[in-house]
Amino acid sequence: MERREDEEEEKAAKDPITYTYLGSEECPTSADMEEIEYSMIYRIPKIENLTNCTRLTVSALSNLLETWPPKKFGQKN
Amino acid sequence: MVKKIEGLENCPLINDLELYDNRIRVVENLGHLVNLVHLDLSFNRIREISGLETLVNLKKLYLSANRLRKIENLENLTSLEILDVGDNKIRKIENIGMLTTLTEFHAAKNKLIKIEGLENLTNLTLIACQANFIQALEGIDTLIYLEQLYLQQNQIKKIQGL
Numbered sequence: 001m002e003r004r005e006d007e008e009e010e011k012a013a014k015d016p017i018t019y020t021y022l023g024s025e026e027c028p029t030s031a032d033m034e035e036i037e038y039s040m041i042y043r044i045p046k047i048e049n050l051t052n053c054t055r056l057t058v059s060a061l062s063n064l065l066e067t068w069p070p071k072k073f074g075q076k077n
Numbered sequence: 078m079v080k081k082i083e084g085l086e087n088c089p090l091i092n093d094l095e096l097y098d099n100r101i102r103v104v105e106n107l108g109h110l111v112n113l114v115h116l117d118l119s120f121n122r123i124r125e126i127s128g129l130e131t132l133v134n135l136k137k138l139y140l141s142a143n144r145l146r147k148i149e150n151l152e153n154l155t156s157l158e159i160l161d162v163g164d165n166k167i168r169k170i171e172n173i174g175m176l177t178t179l180t181e182f183h184a185a186k187n188k189l190i191k192i193e194g195l196e197n198l199t200n201l202t203l204i205a206c207q208a209n210f211i212q213a214l215e216g217i218d219t220l221i222y223l224e225q226l227y228l229q230q231n232q233i234k235k236i237q238g239l
Contacts, residue, residue, distance in 0.1 A: 022084075039095060047084035056088040060095040061079060062117065 022061075023049025036060065082106045097121070097139065104128040118143070119161070126150050141165070141183065148172050163187070163205070170194040185209070185227070192216040206231070213237075 020042040023029045027038055031052040038044060039062040047061060079099040083106050085091065092112045098120040107113070108131045115137045116129075123143040129135070130153050137159040138151075145165035149172050151157070157176050161183035168188045173179065174197050181203040182195065189209035193216045195201065203225040204217065211231040217223060 044079065046081065047079060050084050051087050054087050055090060057090050057112075058093040059085070059088070059091050060093070062095045062097040062099070 019043050019045045021045070021049075022047060029053055031055070034058065085110065092134075107132065129154065151176065159183075173198070181205075195220065203227075 020026045022038075022044055027042055027044065029036065029049050032055065033053055034055050035058040036050070036053070036056060037058070037060045039060045044061060050056065079096060079101060082096065082101060082104065085106065086109070089109055090112055091110050093115045094107075094110065094113060095115075095117045097117045101118060101121040101123060104118065104123060104126070105128050107116075107128055111131055111134060113132050113135050116132070116135060117139040119139045119141040121143050123140065123145065126140065126145060126148065127150050129138070130150060133153055134156055135154050136156055138154065138157060139159075139161040141161045141163040143165055145162060145167055148162060148167060148170065151160070151173060152175055154176060156178055158178055159181040160173065160176070160179060161181075163183045164186040166188055167184065168190070170184065170189060170192065171194050173182075174194055177198060178200060179198050180200050182198070182201060183205045185205050185207040187206075187209055189206060189211055191213070192204070192206065192211060195204065195216055196219050199220060200222060201220050202222050204220075204223065205225075205227040207227050208230040211228060211233060213235075214228070214233055214237055217226065
């Protein structure tokens with residue numbers, strides 16, 4: 001089991017970086033949202049698609065590297 | 078990873094912005110976020126404190142683990158309560174004498190040789206300057222509300238000035 005995990009990690013390290021985009025299905029944004037919190041979950045290349053989010057009061061987009069590979073939308077731990 | 082601060086033009090109500098551990102090099106496009114109270118830009122690649130002049134409501138500013146060489150351009154942040162510039166390349170505590178609302182000053186792991194410039198900051202309850210090159214315990218005798226003083230891993234040979 002551990003060996004397989006090691007192999008998967010090694011393979012992932014060699015793969016090209018996969019980004020998840022703000023405003024996509026995985027990281028949705030909407031005009032009504034007051035908070036956006038994707039810290040430590042996704043790897044996001046840029047801040048985007050917040051043009052209509054005029055009510056936003058909290059934006060947390062930190063340490064966007066934690067999970068590998070990126071979770072699919074709706075996937076549970 | 079975010080390399081540039083952008084895309085927040087239409088979000089003027091943001092009061093809490095966390096962008097730590099990205100690859101940001103320049104503090105920019107934040108000037109309109111005048112409601113910001115908490116800004117965390119730690120663990121980035123910022124070389125200069127700038128672009129914060131209009132954020133007069135800011136209370137907590139975290140800039141640790143960047144590439145700063147100087148404390149500067151914070152004069153207008155007169156609501157600031159917590160300033161964290163730890164783990165940078167700062168050689169001198171300067172340009173914060175007017176931030177009299179400051180209660181916590183964090184500057185561990187820099188290149189400081191002296192505690193200075195804090196005399197007027199009488200609301201300070203915490204000073205954290207561990208892992209610097211400070212040689213004497215000085216510059217803190219006016220800080221009557223000081224509760225926590227962290228100076229481990231410096232070059233202080235004698236306890237005096239308290």
